[in-house]
Amino acid sequence: MTSSLRPDHADTLRDRGLRVTRQRVAVMSALAGAPHSGADTVLARVRADVGRVSHQAVYDVLNALTDKGIVNRIQPAGSVARYELRVGDNHHHLVCRRCGVVTDVDCAVGAAPCLEPQDLRVHAPGFVLDEAEVIYWGICDPCTHDSRNTDQEEA
């Protein structure tokens, strides 16, 4: 939340061969504080953090970080692209059809048996798989009670 260059984020950037800039660190801090944010939310948080920043800068940073595997882009149907700091674990996402909230879910069965690459070989020979993305769709707890059609961004 604070502005100062957090060394962990700076190191991550350097490790991936990216220059350390205020904006990049601010974007990473924003995502650390508000995972699953859309670009607009990231922009608002970055501006609150480091002042004047163009929206293009935020898109560029998000794309650069996504390319380097530092952040993860998720794009549920009917929603703007959401971003989160990529963590090594095998977690997936729960998305509310009504309000769009995104919640993290650990893959309940550790090894994620149905996601094993070898199972796919027979169906799609030659396909080199690098990731399995799981989105669970449904209605979140607040929305089952509420009759309103809110559109919050974070749980």
Next chain:
Amino acid sequence: MTSSLRPDHADTLRDRGLRVTRQRVAVMSALAGAPHSGADTVLARVRADVGRVSHQAVYDVLNALTDKGIVNRIQPAGSVARYELRVGDNHHHLVCRRCGVVTDVDCAVGAAPCLEPQDLRVHAPGFVLDEAEVIYWGICDPCTHDSRNTDQEEA
């Protein structure tokens, strides 16, 4: 591919309480012939089939059919929304990061253990899950050979 009202599609529409129109049947035929098409491809196929149709009509039809559960919308990040006729089985999708091709994959482990709703209860109490969507990301066979950056739509 032919224009005539295919009774199966018409029946499906009636079953779900939708009126049977040329446009709707044509959209269903288009999806039957070219699964995982985007709206633009559907539009082109529908026009080739029944002549002049507005793009809005195609969007309306796709939304109506999606709402009624007749078609399934999939929206891999970085791609336009794709549509397929919804079939009862538990299949998922393989998406090529380079060219965007979408291929069907049966869930290798029949019961899809890691997708069981009860596993999610502890993480997100009150969340009513209705569907698990799995996207396998990677590079398809042709793209591993080709150095070009094509953008085909169907395998």
Next chain:
DNA sequence: AACGTTGTTTTGACTCATTCCAGAATAGGT
């Protein structure tokens, strides 16, 4: 078979997320 209701389609403009462009500014290695 004609009618009227109501759901669909047409038309055309419009929104909004995201990207492109080109010039100005900046970070980091030397």
Next chain:
DNA sequence: ACCTATTCTGGAATGAGTCAAAACAACGTT
């Protein structure tokens, strides 16, 4: 401190998808 690659700015463009109102068509009713 300088130099050069890289990033940032601001504005304009792109393009998928939506909105609104008028024209039209499906289908149950008479």
